[in-house]
Amino acid sequence: MRRKESVNLVEVAKAAGVSKTTASDALRNSGRVSERTREHVVAVANRLGYSPNLVARSLRSSSTGTIGLHLPEVLTRSEYYMSFVLGVVDRAAKMDYDVMLITAHNVPSRRFHRVDGVVLGDPLETDTVVRGLLNSSVPVVTCERYTGDAEPAAVVRSDHAGTLDRLLDHLRSAGARDIAFLASSTVTDWGRTLQQTYLRWCERHDMRPRLREMAFGSPTAVMQDNVRALLNADPAVDALVCAPDGSAAAVLPVIRAAGRTIGEDLLLASCVDSTALHHTDPPVTAIDLRPREAGAACAQLLFDILSGEAPEGTVSALPIGLTERRSTRG
Amino acid sequence: MRRKESVNLVEVAKAAGVSKTTASDALRNSGRVSERTREHVVAVANRLGYSPNLVARSLRSSSTGTIGLHLPEVLTRSEYYMSFVLGVVDRAAKMDYDVMLITAHNVPSRRFHRVDGVVLGDPLETDTVVRGLLNSSVPVVTCERYTGDAEPAAVVRSDHAGTLDRLLDHLRSAGARDIAFLASSTVTDWGRTLQQTYLRWCERHDMRPRLREMAFGSPTAVMQDNVRALLNADPAVDALVCAPDGSAAAVLPVIRAAGRTIGEDLLLASCVDSTALHHTDPPVTAIDLRPREAGAACAQLLFDILSGEAPEGTVSALPIGLTERRSTRG
């Protein structure tokens, strides 16, 4: 469209009376030109309103200054992923990188020339974009392990098993003797780890497991139906741990409708914290996954891989925490 | 790094025994080559694992297949913006476009060569990125008007004034006679419109306005302090409308602590709906801003501007709605 609206390097060079090489070096501060010419060229460039064509630069230098980011399709509305994205963007901006959101439409077979590397948040085994990216030759960092059979360049992990154990111990010491678990699907490493941890904990403590699994991205009505059914079927249940993001908040009305009092005859906890859980009555105990830090850690690890500072196969640990609130005081 | 790992057009052309133009045309389905050669070239390309270098393509065709997206820095955690982003990404993907998140670090003075156009969600007057983008020569579509003095190519708007009027009327007919307003800053068109609408409505109905303004992105503690102070100072207040995203949910504990019963002696409503407000006790009446549709509408309008189907200066209306819940039954 607007042809020739922007001035290019040659024009700057001409106006400054130097070669295009010198102009390029001056503007990139390569340390090759004298201070005097550098200042001169920069002044001319500013006067002409020059901005470098990053596409041309990418083509020549074969590095794009951009990282890709892909998240599960089904996330719908989730504070966790929003914070995760912000963490990635924030760290990328610090390194002077842009972030491109990658969707299903155009992942090529071998090389994704538009980005220098990719961050995958909670890669689903079933996601074709994830598979495409892992099979392409661009470096990939995942948040949580990929449970399929391709290897990312590096992984950021958290100790979900240990933290859920702590949560279950906490419930037990608050008096719970029959803890139910609203589980997330095993299609992610996170969901799978939580299920296993719950089942093993029950075994160790001689507690009969009461687990209901929900598909990733289930609508709230389904979560509510499950909990309603669960409370009806097993009136002895005196604590409930909710894994899917948003499920703890969503089932509050159902629990109230069942005549239970949260924090007293039914302890409630969530595997994903959110601001909503701060303000409920009572506030709900939750695992703090520190999504913003997770995003930043993934981006940083990707940059370390790209620069060679971190070797392929690096697994980096992200600490997470348990925030106890009134819903589990017992 | 991995030099020569990916095969390029010349190699495909050579292997297929055609010129690189023909190969290019065959792979892009330009309709210039015979069906026979097209199939042959495509087969060879697949066999070699060819994927086109989009950077080179962009440089040559001077269109990037990417749109930019910029949101206010202060959004912190917000379901509204998450949905907005999904709307943009979704529509972009349908048009075979990628979405790049634009942050403060690298907005140039004249031309942002990496994107074909930009969507701005709720542009803040004070945001330097917004100003830079609006002054650059790339087409910009904003969600809500920009209150500064530059003109975007097009705007998507909603009838916030009309909808807030409806909400206030609804409160009045539910018995409210003294409606307070927790306002958002006037730094966005949305915040400004809501304040004006509230004040005019009060005037028309001979009601003394009780307005407290919060800075964009205020922490929940500040919101809570404001409402606590408001309820103390004006015990006659029998309804509260909360503008800032998340504030209605955040002030619930404060209202309870003040001994008020929501939906009975204090009606509560929010100017931004969210899933959290569905599940509170009682559920909270809210304006549904339809963020996902807003994002999609912005992206679509940008594509229409780019293709010339929509003229510069287009203002497109997005319908929004009011969802009445138990918090305002009166």
Place this chain on the structure above:
DNA sequence: TTGAAAGCGCTAACAA
């Protein structure tokens, strides 16, 4: 310290 020339991988204009 600077300049000239080559070329990143592709598409568009011009020929055949």
Place this chain on the structure above:
DNA sequence: TTGTTAGCGCTTTCAA
């Protein structure tokens, strides 16, 4: 229907 040639705007040799 196909091939040849010329760049897109930049960075990077290689030479001076």
